[in-house]
Structure formats: C-alpha cells, structure tokens
Amino acid sequence: MIYFRYPFSDQILTIDEASAQKAVRFVSFDTDEIIDFNGNSKEISLNQFLDNTTDSDSLSSELIDFKEEKETDYLTKIQQVIDFVKENNLSKLVISRRKLLNLERDKVNLTQTFLHLCEAYPNAFVYFFIKDGKCWMGAFSEVLGKFNKKTSEFETMSLAGTIPVHEDWTHKEIEEQHPVTDYIKNILKDYSGEVGQSETYDHPSGNIKHLRTDFKVKINRQDVEKIISELHPTPAVCGFPKEFCQKAIAEFEDHPRSFYAGYIKVETDETIQYFVNLRCAEFFQNAVLLYVGGGITADSSPEKEWQETELKAGAVLKNLSFN
Template identity: 80%
Template sequence: MLYFRYPFSDQIFTTDETLVTKSVRFVSFDTNEILDFNGNINEVSLDEFSGNQIFSDTVPSVLNNFKEENEIDYLEKITQVINFAKENDLSKLVISRRKLVDFSNDKINLSQTFLNLSQSYPNAFVYLFVKNGKCWIGAFSEVLGKFNKKTSEFETMSLAGTIPVNEDWTNKEIEEQQPVTDYIANILKDYSVEINQSETYDHPSGNIKHLRTDFKAKIDREDLEKVISELHPTPAVCGFPKEFCRNAISEFENYSRSFYAGYIKVETDETIQYFVNLRCAEFFKNAALLYVGGGITADSSPDKEWQETELKAGAILKNLSFN
C-alpha cells in the first residue's frame, strides 16, 4: 500500500498493483535495498483516502530494545567527526541520528499524519507506505532529478545548509552548500553541453530554510540512470569526496540508514522523477524512529548540530496525529 503527493499539489495518488510495470521505486541509501510498487498511478479522492484510515497498530513489526543516542553521546560523536573532518581536510561529512518516539500506550493515525505533513509542507513530496512488514512516512522537497521524456530536459538542485527561518546565513552554511553545487555541475558537464545554473537562493521548509541552486540540462534518455547513480548520494546527504565519506559514515553510524537519504523514483508517461528521501520516519506498532542528520564541517559546533537535528525532527514530530 502506497500513497503519495507531489510538491505543490492537492492530489493524492496510489498504485493499483495490477501490472508488472514498476511505477514507484524506493531505493535505500546504500542502494542494496529496493522496494517496488507496481501498476498504474491513480488519483485517490480525499474522501476515499480519509475513509480508509491507517493506524500504527496495524503495522506488523514491533521495535524492541532500542537504545536511543542521547545528547551527550551525540555531542561526543560529533566532536570526533569534526576532528576527523579537520584531519582529512573534508569539506563536509553528513552524520545522522535516530530520534525515538515511543507510543506503546497510544497509536498514531498514519493517514492523518500524511495529511498534516501535506498541509505543513506544500512544496514537499509526501508519502506513506506499508509493505513487506515495513512502514515509512516522509515529506521533503529535494529533487535528485526530473527528466522530461518529450524534451529530454533534466532538472536537479543543490540543496544544503540549514538554519531557522528567521536567522541569517553564516559562512558555515555557505561553505556547506557550495561543494554540493560544484559536485552536481561537474557531473552534468560530462553528459550535457548546455547547462543552466541559477543563482543561490533561500528554500524555506516549515520552521527551517536551506540554500538552493537549480540546474537544467539536456541529456540523452539512455544516460539518465548513469547520471542518477553518479549524483546519489550527493554531498548533501553523504559528504565529499563521496566514497571516502560513505566509508566514514559506516564507521561513525552503527546502524543502517535503510531508506533514509536514499531516493524515490516515480515514473509516468511524461516524466521520471527522483526525490531524495529526507525528513522521514520508520514506523512500528509501538514506536517510530525519526531519521535526521546534518553536514559536519571543520567549523561545525556540536551544540548547534544537535539543535539542527532537533529542528529537523520537528518536521515529522509536530505533525504526528495521536489517537
């Protein structure tokens, strides 16, 4: 079962699971885990969606013996990461954490949570799925890629740096976003002779904002998956250099990110879109794990990084509907 909503849309869609055609695909951060939703993509009316409400007590899996990383442990880890970034002259290394929401004595209305997220984040791709014992919800607006089948135009964005919406940018955020922009530009120039790059501007997302730079380029259809494989994971969710940072992440994070910081592919007759899976949560019958992270640089402050992850966790947390 899958429901999703495109950015800046009021329509809710699902797949009918009747065809072999793979319409929607979830790919994990390490690309080793893939979950496909087959069939035609059909619109679902709000009345139909609301009339078939889904609750957390119907999720088959249970979370047991989970030890949450507390603030002291996280600050100690981030201090190590900052030193690691300095020693290895890294422009950025993205480290995540999982925030626990225990609702053993309650339950979550997952359908209403989906609607809450859709209302709170109109510019986000919002989804809810339950399949193979897994249940995830997410809402984020970073586009890994969008390909127009008729015009062969490819769009992507550099989105990084995070501060509260009412604060001003510092060198830390600017220097965090620039490697993402450079990384994307260097990849696209191998596949296109004409690349349009926008100015960098603010991208609000609820209570926080990011720095954003847009790209447009003409590419060949047969190169699309190559481009995506090179873009993922971008420095915004991994760091740079990519392979070095991927290895470092496995050392500093003692768990699998699963679908967090992976991507979602949605294919229709007209377009193929790829959305980065951030601001997401994994649900169980009795609890949820909110996945959040931040880009660590030599200039990072452990305390500010903790506050940033708390702000990001609020994207899901404040929209949970308890019953």
C-alpha cells in the first residue's frame, strides 16, 4: 500500500498494481535496500483515501530493545565530529540521530497524519507506505533530480543550511551550502556543455528554512541513472569527499539510516523524478522513530546542532494525529 502527493498538488495518488511497470522505488541511504511499487499511478478521492483509514496498532511490526541516544551522549559525539572535521579539513560531515516516541497508551492515525503533512508542507513530496512489514512516512521538498522525457531537460537543486524561518543566515549555513552547490555543478558539467544555475535563495519548509540553488541542463536519457548515482548521497546528506564521509558516518553513527537520506524514484510517461527522503519517520505498532540529521562543520556548536535536530524532528512530530 502506498499513497503520495507531488509538491504544489492537491491530488492524492496511489499505485494500481495491475501492471509490471516500476512506478515508485524507495532506495536506502546505502543503496542496499530497495522497495518497489509496480503499476500505474492513479488519483483517488479524499473519501476513497479516508475509507482506508489505517492506525499504528494495525501494523505488524514492533520496535524491541531500542535505546534512544541521550542528549549528553549526542553532544559528546558531535564535539568529536567537530574535531574530526577540523583534523581532516572537511567542509562538513552529516550526522544523523533517531528520536523515539513511545505509543504505549496512544495510537497514531496514519491516514490523518499523512493529510496533516500535506497541509503543512504544500511544497513537499509527501508519501506514506506499508510493505514487507515496514511502514514509513515523510514530507520533504529536496529534489535529487527531475528528467523530462520529452525535452531531455534535467533539473536538480542544492539545498543545505537550516535555521528557523524567522532567523537570519550566518556564516556557518552559507559555508555549509557552498560545497553542495559546487559538487552538483561539477557533476553536471561532465554531462552537458551548458549548466544553468540560479541565484541562491531562501527555501521555507514549515517552521524552518534552507538555502537553495537550482540547476538545469539538457542530457541524454541513458545518462539519468548515472547522474543520480553520482549525486547520491549529496554533501547535504553525507558530506564531501563522498566516499571518505560515508566511512566516517559508519564510524560515528551506531544505527542504520535505512531509507532516511535515501531517495524515492517516481516515474510516469512524461517524467522521472527523484526525491531525497529526509523529514521522515518509521512507524511501528508500539513506537515511532523520527530520523533527523545535521551538517557538522568546524564552526558547529554541539548544543545548536541538538536544537536543530529537535527542530527538524518537529516537522513530522507536530503533525502526528492520535486516536
């Protein structure tokens, strides 16, 4: 079962599984785990969606023996990451954590939660799926790539830096976004003679905002997957250089990211779109795990990084609907 909604759309879509065509694919951060939904996408009405109301207590899997990372342990680790970033002269290294919400006395109305996310984040790709014993939901607006089959235009964006919507940018966020922009531009140069690049501007997302730069190029259809494999994971969810930072993440993080910071591929007759899977949560019968992270730089403050992850967790947390 899967439901999703495109950015700036009111349509709720699902998959008609009568076809063998791969319509929606979820790829994990390490690309080792893939969940496919085969068929053709089709719109359903709000009433049809509500007719299939699903609660967390109907899920088949439970979270067992999970220990949440304490704030003190996180602060100690982030200071070690800052030292590591300085020692290795890294522009940034992205470190994630998981926030636990126990459902011992409550159950989450997953259907209403999806609708709340759609309302709260009109510019986001919002999804909700249950398959193979897993249940995930998320809402985020970072596009890893979008290919127009008719025009051969490929679009992507550099999205990094996070602060509350009412605050002003500091040197830290500006320096955090620069390597993401340079990284993407250098990859696209290998596939197109002309790279269109926008000015950097604010990208609001609910209670927070990011810095964003857009790119547009014309490419060959057969190069789409090559570009995506080079772009993922971007410095925005990993760091740079990519391979070095991936190894460092494995050392500093004591948990698998699973589908967090992976990507979602959605294909239709006209387009192939790839969305980065951030602001997301994994749902169990007895708990919710909220996945969040932050770009650690030499200028980072452990306390501010903790506050930033708490702020990001609120993107899903404040939109949960309980029965």
